[in-house]
Amino acid sequence: MGSFRFYLDGQRWEWSDTVAHMRGYQPGEVTPTTEPLLSHKHPEDHPHLDRLITDAEPSSSKHRIIDTTGTIHQVVVVGDRLRDDTGAVIGTTGFYIDITDSHRNDVNDSVDETVVALEQSRAAIEQAKGVLMLVYGITADRAFDILTWRSQETNTRLRIIAERIVAAFGELAPGTGLRTRFDHLLLTAHQSVRRPQ
Structure with a gap:
């Protein structure tokens, strides 16, 4: 590649x-x-x-x-x-x-799957960038830098980090302390999301 x-x-x-x-x-x-x-x-x-x-x-x-x-x-x-x-x-x-x-049939299937996966991955990353921009008041490039850094630091795929940030942010209640709660979310986004039973 x-x-x-x-x-x-x-x-x-x-x-x-x-x-x-x-x-x-x-x-x-x-x-x-x-x-x-x-x-x-x-x-x-x-x-x-x-x-x-x-x-x-x-x-x-x-x-x-x-x-x-x-x-x-x-x-x-x-x-x-x-x-x-x-x-x-x-x-x-x-x-x-x-x-x-690659074999032709496998290639066609792989290309289709790759394009779909790229589109889904891109959407999640763009949403996560938007969350970071909102919370920290930063540019899109800086937001992407932060996502990349967390991905590299935690050895977690960028898409996974982005999806977890977006999902967890949606569950944060607005109000005071949002920034502090989001800081914690950003630091733990690489971990599996655990919900109370």
Whole structure:
């Protein structure tokens, strides 16, 4: 799996070493631009790039990459809007998954399941970010940093942390001491939710 970023301003690309390898390049061997990216796309698959490049629209697709040796790779690309500090859309960010060695039927099922899981995961994370922004009066980026930190510190998936924060926050009664109670919630969100019997 490899990540990428595309900036509308200047049509600039950034890609990880893994994405470079998928195209047959060593890290730093070429400057990622739209031209070399398109040169490795299978001719029948070019339309899939339109939403990423022209509109920076969220998208997911399965298509083929032809690397520098002529080998065809089947890849899944998932992209979402890249925003600046003001919330304005400045490009696209996402990742590639090389699925060349997978069986076709399994791949179709896996892609569908992955997209559904990503959508559910994203919704939970966005809700948790909103809760953190409300309670602490912070930006979306800072809220995401906190979620990521808790995930790493507790070795718990980010989606699980987010879901538990949202669920537990819904049970907190409004009023004085909300911030203190939420602090405790944030510190214990990695633990299984236990309800009184």
